[in-house]
Amino acid sequence: MGSFYESKSNKGVLYTATEEGRPYCWRDETGHRPYLYSPLKPEELRALGVSATFVREEKYYPLIDSQIEVTKVIVGDPLSVRNLREKLENYGGAREANIKYFRNFIYDTGVIPGLRHKYEDGRRIPIIEGRALEIPEEDVDDVELFEEYVKLLSSPVPEIPRVALDIEVGAPGEEVPREPEYPVIAISLVSNDGLRRTYILERPGAKEVDVDAEVRIYENEVRMITDALKDAFRYPVVLTRNGDNFDLPYLAKRLKYLGITDVPIHYRTGGQGYRADFRPVKGTRHENVPIHVDLMQFFGNEGMRGYVFGGAYDDLRLDTVAKAVIGKGKVELPTYISELDAQTLVEYNLNDAQITLELTTHNNSLVRKLLIMFARISRMGIHDIVRRGISARIDSRILREHRRRNRLFPRREDVLREKGATFTDPKIKGKKYRGAIVIDPVPGIHFNVIVLDVASLYPSVIKVRNLSYETINAPVSKDIPVKRIPETPHYVRVDRKGIMSLLIGMIRDLRVKYFKPKSKDKSLPEDERAFYDAVQSALKVLINASYGVLGFERFSLYCPPVAEATAAVGRYVISRIKAKAEELGAKVIYGDTDSIFVKDAPEEVIEALQERARKELNIDLEVDKVYRYVVFTERKKNYVGVTTDGKIVIKGMLGKKRNTPEMFKKAFAEALEELSKVHDPKEFERAKERIKEIIRTTIRRLRSGNFDVNELAIRVRLSKNPEDYDAKQPHVKVAKMLRQMGYRVRAGSIVEYVYVRGKPGAKPPFMAKPQEIDVEKYEDLLKSVFEQLIEALGMTYNEILGATSLKDFLGDLIRAKNS
DNA sequence: GCGGACTGCTTACCT
DNA sequence: ACAGGTAAGCAGTCCGCG
Numbered sequence: 110m111g112s113f114y115e116s117k118s119n120k121g122v123l124y125t126a127t128e129e130g131r132p133y134c135w136r137d138e139t140g141h142r143p144y145l146y147s148p149l150k151p152e153e154l155r156a157l158g159v160s161a162t163f164v165r166e167e168k169y170y171p172l173i174d175s176q177i178e179v180t181k182v183i184v185g186d187p188l189s190v191r192n193l194r195e196k197l198e199n200y201g202g203a204r205e206a207n208i209k210y211f212r213n214f215i216y217d218t219g220v221i222p223g224l225r226h227k228y229e230d231g232r233r234i235p236i237i238e239g240r241a242l243e244i245p246e247e248d249v250d251d252v253e254l255f256e257e258y259v260k261l262l263s264s265p266v267p268e269i270p271r272v273a274l275d276i277e278v279g280a281p282g283e284e285v286p287r288e289p290e291y292p293v294i295a296i297s298l299v300s301n302d303g304l305r306r307t308y309i310l311e312r313p314g315a316k317e318v319d320v321d322a323e324v325r326i327y328e329n330e331v332r333m334i335t336d337a338l339k340d341a342f343r344y345p346v347v348l349t350r351n352g353d354n355f356d357l358p359y360l361a362k363r364l365k366y367l368g369i370t371d372v373p374i375h376y377r378t379g380g381q382g383y384r385a386d387f388r389p390v391k392g393t394r395h396e397n398v399p400i401h402v403d404l405m406q407f408f409g410n411e412g413m414r415g416y417v418f419g420g421a422y423d424d425l426r427l428d429t430v431a432k433a434v435i436g437k438g439k440v441e442l443p444t445y446i447s448e449l450d451a452q453t454l455v456e457y458n459l460n461d462a463q464i465t466l467e468l469t470t471h472n473n474s475l476v477r478k479l480l481i482m483f484a485r486i487s488r489m490g491i492h493d494i495v496r497r498g499i500s501a502r503i504d505s506r507i508l509r510e511h512r513r514r515n516r517l518f519p520r521r522e523d524v525l526r527e528k529g530a531t532f533t534d535p536k537i538k539g540k541k542y543r544g545a546i547v548i549d550p551v552p553g554i555h556f557n558v559i560v561l562d563v564a565s566l567y568p569s570v571i572k573v574r575n576l577s578y579e580t581i582n583a584p585v586s587k588d589i590p591v592k593r594i595p596e597t598p599h600y601v602r603v604d605r606k607g608i609m610s611l612l613i614g615m616i617r618d619l620r621v622k623y624f625k626p627k628s629k630d631k632s633l634p635e636d637e638r639a640f641y642d643a644v645q646s647a648l649k650v651l652i653n654a655s656y657g658v659l660g661f662e663r664f665s666l667y668c669p670p671v672a673e674a675t676a677a678v679g680r681y682v683i684s685r686i687k688a689k690a691e692e693l694g695a696k697v698i699y700g701d702t703d704s705i706f707v708k709d710a711p712e713e714v715i716e717a718l719q720e721r722a723r724k725e726l727n728i729d730l731e732v733d734k735v736y737r738y739v740v741f742t743e744r745k746k747n748y749v750g751v752t753t754d755g756k757i758v759i760k761g762m763l764g765k766k767r768n769t770p771e772m773f774k775k776a777f778a779e780a781l782e783e784l785s786k787v788h789d790p791k792e793f794e795r796a797k798e799r800i801k802e803i804i805r806t807t808i809r810r811l812r813s814g815n816f817d818v819n820e821l822a823i824r825v826r827l828s829k830n831p832e833d834y835d836a837k838q839p840h841v842k843v844a845k846m847l848r849q850m851g852y853r854v855r856a857g858s859i860v861e862y863v864y865v866r867g868k869p870g871a872k873p874p875f876m877a878k879p880q881e882i883d884v885e886k887y888e889d890l891l892k893s894v895f896e897q898l899i900e901a902l903g904m905t906y907n908e909i910l911g912a913t914s915l916k917d918f919l920g921d922l923i924r925a926k927n928s
Numbered sequence: 929g930c931g932g933a934c935t936g937c938t939t940a941c942c943t
Numbered sequence: 944a945c946a947g948g949t950a951a952g953c954a955g956t957c958c959g960c961g
Contacts, residue, residue, distance in 0.1 A: 661944080
């Protein structure tokens with residue numbers, strides 16, 4: 110499950126699970142030491158005064174497609190690796206010297222995080238119990254590798270004993286305390302094996318607390334904290350929400366404040382990110398210490414938010430995340446924590462711990478399974494899976510695959526020097542290369558529309574075109590076959606399989622050809638299908654990010670021409686499909702990146718297109734959606750449609766954006782409701798009338814002042830801390846205002862404001878009265894929201910309303926004059 | 929002195 | 944700390960205009 114370097118024993122340490130599923134802590138017995146590689150010979154290194162063990166090794170170096178000789182420099186401790194790396198900087202540099210020791214330890218011992226292990230001859234052997242059935246041999250580049258991953262990923266996920274921990278601090282007001290001057294007044298533990306316990310400091314009503322849990326009352330705060338931690342330490346995993354940033358550091362600080370010197374928590378703040386872990390106190394060892402999993406770190410990850418939970422939560426408060434993931438929120442608080450009565454305090458505290466646990470058990474333990482799958486694929490401990498981004502996971506997987514093929518991992522600067530240049534001009538200033546095509550939509554209402562899309566376009570392109578850092582623009586002689594990349598000077602050698610192409614292609618195939626079909630196979634029992642579904646979601650996250658990381662500066666194998674070539678071939682593929690569709694007589698009315706919307710295309714044409722894509726481009730073209738009708742304006746990424754089964758699809762419209770006031774979102778939803786009833790052109794007339802009525806009613810409400818200001822609140826998420834903004838937009842002004850008033854507003858916070866007449870222009874809703882609202886401003890906003898819809902229906906906003914204000918009237922007049 | 933065209937900055941969304 | 948493309952808002956600058 111994890112690994113680290115233990116300085117006391119000067120050894121690598123692994124946490125694994127035993128055959129029986131019990132946690133087990135294993136200290137290295139193989140003599141594994143920290144090391145790096147150098148292109149220098151041992152005698153040259155000795156001459157430089159390097160004292161270490163030298164081993165000459167032959168490795169394959171992908172950047173020049175040759176075997177090379179390097180020296181493995183084995184040293185005493187991880188710190189020496191860093192010192193040596195700096196020392197060798199001017200002497201040919203070091204290789205594989207930026208890899209943390211515990212990572213090498215994992216790759217080299219062959220341990221697989223997320224699996225149970227057995228012990229044989231001093232080695233840990235991972236227990237792989239998964240079976241590989243029906244491996245599709247055609248189109249899989251490396252059947253053996255494919256089979257290995259299938260077995261690895263289909264091995265059962267053990268149920269890990271774990272306990273959720275949550276604390277409450279008796280700070281006055283709604284301030285979240287940073288300094289340890291306030292007492293910890295309650296701690297709750299809720300486990301997946303039946304423990305439900307709250308530890309509270311003695312207070313009025315404490316003895317009468319009646320909850321579905323054991324309540325322990327303490328006079329002494331130190332005793333209470335120590336007892337709670339002792340109980341938590343019986344579990345191999347402790348779950349928190351925000352424990353890295355709050356619960357654990359606060360407990361540590363508070364214990365020190367109360368005079369305890371040997372504290373079982375180690376934390377780090379600021380700088381390289383914050384994290385907190387449990388540590389052994391005097392007389393105990395690492396095996397008695399649980400792993401800390403802060404779920405907020407996991408859910409805060411953009412990849413998780415977007416792909417697995419469908420962007421279901423907007424901010425990271427426990428309440429929001431819990432409602433989205435498990436459909437259950439927090440207990441409403443009548444007052445500040447410090448003023449709660451004992452009963453309410455315990456209920457609140459217990460509920461938070463309960464929700465934290467449920468985030469990992471809900472939906473057939475989806476989160477638990479995802480974490481384990483990521484751990485297995487990327488050979489990373491749960492510690493790091495939770496805390497680090499997707500690029501770290503892909504990096505770990507790729508490094509491990511280099512290691513086992515005895516390939517020397519190239520330095521980022523070497524890849525960049527050899528393969529750095531891009532040639533296409535981006536549409537957006539500041540970007541590095543040209544991206545996807547968006548086909549101009551044909552404005553109007555279109556009946557009978559089929560959406561075709563390429564299943565995972567970019568990973569398919571990477572696979573099919575053999576794109577990889579070592580195959581693109583490789584130094585080649587005349588007799589080595591290459592294939593050119595359209596719109597660029599790039600070429601790819603095709604006589605050797607590129608490693609990125611192989612690995613990304615395989616993850617794609619694992620998902621598309623194996624786990625996804627299994628997750629939908631009705632002949633399998635439901636829990637088995639749910640398991641395969643978790644596996645395919647984990648693979649999806651990796652697939653979706655695999656192209657992106659190649660264009661990401663901090664990725665270890667950052668390779669701009671590969672990213673550029675991927676996008677270029679993507680454009681080529683979709684353009685070819687579009688041209689072919691038109692050739693076959695279908696009208697292409699829109700398309701974005703990997704899709705085309707075709708109108709009036711009979712089934713034969715669709716089939717012919719799919720056939721052509723398969724034969725000519727080696728690409729799978731799928732029917733993604735069938736629309737009863739779609740409505741476009743000239744705006745891209747902006748449309749409404751109703752599918753044949755009556756589902757409304759809205760894309761990009763203001764009416765669904767998170768920062769549109771609730772009042773307008775509601776009106777917009779009503780208008781869509783009307784549209785969903787439409788089956789043919791005639792019924793549109795009725796819908797239009799109803800929409801007109803909805804808009805008018807909304808305007809009347811605005812003008813009458815008959816509303817709650819909260820209905821008009823605009824919610825914006827800050828990307829920076831307020832003090833870091835130069836801009837003076839309303840949300841920035843209000844953020845600064847709130848901070849002045851003592852609220853904790855920072856990057857990631859949601860700022861709410863309403864437009865008011867007069868000086869500052871915007872105010873937090875709780876400070877504004879309905880009479881102050883800048884009604885004109887909101888009428889403009891309403892217009893923007895509905896214009897996107899109205900224009901699509903072939904009308905103008907003013908026409909549908911009549912001239913409702915002098916400004917609109919004059920606007921119309923000017924437009925009439927100009928045209 | 930005021931509006932329009934423009935740019936830069938920002939957010940939210942699409943694939 | 945995965946990518947680029949698009950829409951839209953606000954604030955500021957420049958320019959033209961009796």
